[in-house]
Amino acid sequence: MTVLLWILLCSLAGGVLSVIAAAAVALKVSPARVPMLISYAVGALLGAVFLEILPHAFQVAPSTKAVGATVLVGLLLFFVLEKLVLWRHHHGDEFDTSHAHAGHPHPGEPGNDGGRSGMMIMVGDTFHNFVDGVLIAAAFLADIQLGIVTALAIVAHEIPQEVGDFLVLLHSGYSKRKALIFNLASSGAMVLGGLLGYAALNTLQAWVPYLLGFVAAGMIYVAVADLIPGLHRRPELHATFHQVALIGLGIVTIWLVRALTGHVE
Numbered sequence: 001m002t003v004l005l006w007i008l009l010c011s012l013a014g015g016v017l018s019v020i021a022a023a024a025v026a027l028k029v030s031p032a033r034v035p036m037l038i039s040y041a042v043g044a045l046l047g048a049v050f051l052e053i054l055p056h057a058f059q060v061a062p063s064t065k066a067v068g069a070t071v072l073v074g075l076l077l078f079f080v081l082e083k084l085v086l087w088r089h090h091h092g093d094e095f096d097t098s099h100a101h102a103g104h105p106h107p108g109e110p111g112n113d114g115g116r117s118g119m120m121i122m123v124g125d126t127f128h129n130f131v132d133g134v135l136i137a138a139a140f141l142a143d144i145q146l147g148i149v150t151a152l153a154i155v156a157h158e159i160p161q162e163v164g165d166f167l168v169l170l171h172s173g174y175s176k177r178k179a180l181i182f183n184l185a186s187s188g189a190m191v192l193g194g195l196l197g198y199a200a201l202n203t204l205q206a207w208v209p210y211l212l213g214f215v216a217a218g219m220i221y222v223a224v225a226d227l228i229p230g231l232h233r234r235p236e237l238h239a240t241f242h243q244v245a246l247i248g249l250g251i252v253t254i255w256l257v258r259a260l261t262g263h264v265e
Helices: 003-026 031-060 064-091 097-101 116-142 144-171 176-199 201-231 237-260
Strands: none
Touching: 003 116, 003 144, 003 176, 031 064, 031 144, 031 201, 031 237, 064 116, 064 201, 116 144, 116 176, 116 201, 144 176, 144 201, 144 237, 176 201
């Protein structure tokens, strides 16, 4: 096979396999348990940011200050995006302020945040998949075997994060079917990244650290601004213990997969 065909097949398989594997885990969760498992999503998101995405961005960036500035600008942009979504809901008389005090969302209906965190996590995940496609293309252009190993490692890294993404979508009120469709659509960005990476790798590689900074900003914002405040609605000691344990489990999952796949850089 040609290098381009290898890149196409592995980018497509990488995106689809990671989503299917994550769905096999996340879609078995009963709706009543989704709010509790949001703690795991918080850990997986923050673990991916601080153990994988930002370290890689800082390593390949010519200026760490520029990456830090990208994260800062990204946080502001996600704040504005959330404000625009809130304005649209309020302007159309569709936004119900009672969601701020709601218990648990029902599948298929807007969740505690009106679906905002679900939409924003998809924006960040799409950028992340695009960057992964560029990385797969870079590896295959260097060596076919390296490309295959890189693609397999990316799938392994993506699975715990995709589980977190599924849980965020379910928590936001998306049905299991819509969560699967949106994640599959987002995974298509990996193929686009692979194609563009093959065509213009030198140009795109210069943008990789800043795209990763934007991805990190989206994940941090969703975890800290949208998900963690919901956890504080359960201040009981036993609930807090479960939340901390699940956040820790999410972080450890990212660390373990990263260690087993040999720190793909």
